[in-house]
């Protein structure tokens with residue numbers, strides 16, 4: 001190890017090597033944890049937890065405790081073997097633990113057999129957590145002793161690894177307690193929900209592993225334990241919990257080879273969308289990849305073969321398509337392999353070709369066996385796919401019909417659309433407005449060059465509860481599709497959109513929430529790229545206005561109103577409560593929702609749209625009048641609201 005000859009008096013030689021070793025991480029944190037925003041911050045936890053999960057997968061750890069402590073630091077305790085504490089021959093005077101915490105890429109098991117399957121974002125190792133922490137305390141119970149080693153300010157070792165006493169009752173395991181460095185991260189506050197979701201998935205993916213979470217922060221105390229003896233089958237059950245399953249059983253199979261293995265669990269629900277969750281070495285592969293390819297190909301094959309064999313599909317009938325078969329399918333696909341290749345834009349796509357054939361072979365054999373052994377479920381699967389295929393053909397006709405219709409009536413724009421004059425989509429905005437009266441005022445307040453208005457009548461169809469043929473025959477939806485002008489579903493082409501911003505304007509009341517939820521669900525399901533590329537917005541008309549001299553001031557909500565009052569103690573408590581879009585006057589509407597320089601808009605994220613979709617799938621029928629939950633939007637987020 002290179003050592004500098006002299007440093008400041010307070011450093012000893014080990015400090016200097018440590019800093020040199022971890023410096024790259026502090027210089028370019030993004031290279032190691034993706035970003036210094038919330039995602040990067042949480043990666044610190046994932047990294048430590050993943051190391052503990054590796055111990056579990058190696059068969060040495062049964063429980064992991066993750067605690068957000070009252071002071072905001074995080075403690076991860078496992079009952080694995082404990083990081084080795086002995087001196088490493090190649091590094092005289094240094095313990096293995098010291099090396100693991102201060103050397104990049106030294107997190108791996110030394111000379112370990114088989115495949116290393118861990119991974120935070122890049123499986124970078126605990127040393128990265130150390131480098132990005134203000135303080136990190138490592139405790140190891142091993143060989144009957146309790147060892148402690150402390151680091152400060154990005155990995156500066158505070159003395160050597162010390163035995164402070166005996167390990168409690170022969171315990172073995174590792175405890176890492178760290179405080180993220182506030183000079184590195186934009187914000188060092190952990191979000192319990194984010195941690196919980198991740199830990200739950202880890203528990204599902206590692207059958208029998210107990211993961212506990214405690215939040216000890218003032219006012220946010222929370223506790224949760226995850227342990228699933230059914231593993232990914234429990235995961236599928238959990239995913240379908242909010243849906244109506246097609247049958248009770250959850251199917252599952254697995255297959256292992258010398259250097260790779262696959263595990264699959266599946267169940268169909270009565271819905272119309274597929275939901276395949278895939279993982280490689282415990283990391284979510286959002287963009288799919290070879291394992292999903294193998295699975296999709298085989299499942300199409302197997303179900304068609306089965307349907308023919310059992311004469312559920314007649315000789316003259318065409319094969320069912322993959323889409324038909326996967327309609328309503330919920331599946332979890334977990335593979336483990338040596339040297340996973342993560343590709344794609346977000347490194348969320350598995351590139352290893354070898355895994356495709358393993359998943360395909362396993363599915364071809366074992367899914368076929370499952371169908372043979374479960375004939376009742378087998379015929380339900382086929383019957384659903386046959387229905388889907390009929391709907392697909394009907395939808396095809398409906399689409400042709402819409403196409404032909406638009407070819408006939410000129411530009412094909414819906415009659416209700418009040419279009420703008422500009423032909424440059426990048427500057428254009430489409431306001432989707434609830435009800436005709438609001439549509440009328442919006443029309444007066446708009447900038448006719450770049451702002452178009454599409455009034456829609458009351459409730460649109462809940463696309464979560466309808467098949468595509470029905471969706472495409474709905475007039476409100478047809479109007480939306482042709483106004484946006486970029487097709488729908490598989491035909492949707494985001495480069496063809498006629499407006500850069502699609503802005504939903506609905507009242508802040510219950511009906512408004514409902515309609516907003518339905519519209520977000522529609523975009524999420526049928527124009528996914530519109531949401532992905534950030535074209536969807538929700539207008540946020542304020543609740544109050546008041547006069548300061550002659551000037552009208554708008555206040556978004558009660559919080560803003562209280563703040564305003566505290567800043568203007570002499571202000572007369574005279575506020576007008578705005579009654580919603582339909583009843584705003586021209587100036588109010590322009591100043592709060594239409595004028596780009598004054599209005600408040602919320603750009604909808606994929607997560608928010610997915611939440612809307614969840615609400616729709618759980619609680620609302622096509623047009624069920626009594627509803628309990630809605631989605632409420634405000635400037636910061638979209639969330640469930642109980643009413």
Ligand code: 0RA
Pocket residue numbers: 048051052055078080081082083084100107108109110126174
């Ligand atoms: C290196 C080697 C071994 C285990 C670990 C590291 C290890 C690291 C972490 C981080 C958090 N918990 C952990 N548990 C273990 C193998 C130890 C052996 O062979 O006995």
